[in-house]
Amino acid sequence: MLTLIDSNYTWIFVVGLVVFVFVVVILLCFTKATGERLFLGGTDDPELAGDIEETPALLALLSEDARLSYERAKVFQQRFPPDSISTDITLSQYVSIQEKGVSAFEFEWDMETNTFISARTELQFFNGECSLQTNLPLPRNQDVYYWEAKMFEKPSTTTVAIGVATKPYPNWRLPGWNRHSVGYFSHTGNKHFNNPFYGKTYGVGFQEGDVIGVGYRHRSGTIFFTRNGRKLEDACTSLRWNLFPTIGANGPCQIHVNLGQMGFVFVEANVKKWGLAPMQGTLAPPPAYGYEAGSLLLERGSSGRQQRYMDSEEDDSDNDERPLIQIYNRPIPRSASTPHHHQQQQQQRTRFPTHSPPSYSSLTRPPRLTGYGSNDITTSIITTTNGTT
Numbered sequence: 001m002l003t004l005i006d007s008n009y010t011w012i013f014v015v016g017l018v019v020f021v022f023v024v025v026i027l028l029c030f031t032k033a034t035g036e037r038l039f040l041g042g043t044d045d046p047e048l049a050g051d052i053e054e055t056p057a058l059l060a061l062l063s064e065d066a067r068l069s070y071e072r073a074k075v076f077q078q079r080f081p082p083d084s085i086s087t088d089i090t091l092s093q094y095v096s097i098q099e100k101g102v103s104a105f106e107f108e109w110d111m112e113t114n115t116f117i118s119a120r121t122e123l124q125f126f127n128g129e130c131s132l133q134t135n136l137p138l139p140r141n142q143d144v145y146y147w148e149a150k151m152f153e154k155p156s157t158t159t160v161a162i163g164v165a166t167k168p169y170p171n172w173r174l175p176g177w178n179r180h181s182v183g184y185f186s187h188t189g190n191k192h193f194n195n196p197f198y199g200k201t202y203g204v205g206f207q208e209g210d211v212i213g214v215g216y217r218h219r220s221g222t223i224f225f226t227r228n229g230r231k232l233e234d235a236c237t238s239l240r241w242n243l244f245p246t247i248g249a250n251g252p253c254q255i256h257v258n259l260g261q262m263g264f265v266f267v268e269a270n271v272k273k274w275g276l277a278p279m280q281g282t283l284a285p286p287p288a289y290g291y292e293a294g295s296l297l298l299e300r301g302s303s304g305r306q307q308r309y310m311d312s313e314e315d316d317s318d319n320d321e322r323p324l325i326q327i328y329n330r331p332i333p334r335s336a337s338t339p340h341h342h343q344q345q346q347q348q349r350t351r352f353p354t355h356s357p358p359s360y361s362s363l364t365r366p367p368r369l370t371g372y373g374s375n376d377i378t379t380s381i382i383t384t385t386n387g388t389t
Helices: 002-034 056-060 064-079 091-104 267-271 296-318 339-348
Strands: 115-118 122-125 130-133 144-153 160-165 181-185 190-193 211-217 222-227 230-236 244-249 253-258
Touching (some): 115 130, 160 211, 160 222, 181 230, 190 230
Antiparallel strands (some): 115 122, 160 181, 160 244, 211 222
16 A cells, blocks of 8 residues: 555656656747747856955956045945835826827936937937936836837047946046946947946947837846847846936937837837837827917907007008007096196197107107207196196
């Protein structure tokens, strides 16, 4: 009896082992076909964790300015880790993305950097090492998100780094030089992943006119790059933070970024619609010019103004001697008629201002109001109640 029980357990163990091996083989075949890794790198990887040992030999690779910049950035990230501020897309930001589409994403200008941003995604760097980031992180609704950066103007002496990073990120550092960031560098073609001391061979360097793309698979935390429409191998995995498109340079250059507002050079991204958001959102466009003609109130107002304008034109055509400046006064009721009011009515019938125009004016002057502002004999224009001046 005991032998029968032991044999049953043996068969269960053997069947379970076979099923386990079969499942592993299926998963390996699946990941081989999709190109994604089965086992993600853990924090034991010093490059992934950002815990690179600062040996004197590594510090000797940096110049004095680079070492001071590295020490300053290290202190900055200790005080402001990635989770020190909330970077999740809020409800209002999500609604903005739905309404505006990809126009909701833009690069934020930093007044501490020698940069300039125009049309939301056209970046211009002047001098000094600095970087710029977008206002919103990469979304996580679909499997892959993708964006491209074209080297519109790039001297050979300028180094450009294209990549992603968390926020807050030290704005005087290029992506890839600090923790939780990765960058593809133009002068060497190497990638820097949390490593300011040296980069790893990755691709070919890029110059003016080249287009560098960045793809992000949020399920595996994988970042990959493309160069002029050709996909390179995966640069890193297991980036589980909210990542922001980040571009840095150490000299003058101009870079135009395509977040999905136009077609990509990488054809696969167009076919699968990997942009950060749709080109156009659900927000209704503004009304066409002249559409206000259908408004009843505006039509009544415009018709009234048009009628008054036509009447004024007819009056002007009948009387060519009418002065350019006319004074309209309210009529005085007869019940309020007094000698003083009668005198005011006689003065108002002249249709002239209450004072004489200056000497350089082309208007005719009334005979009784000469001299005010002119070179003629000055007379008093203050009238007393008894009619004397």
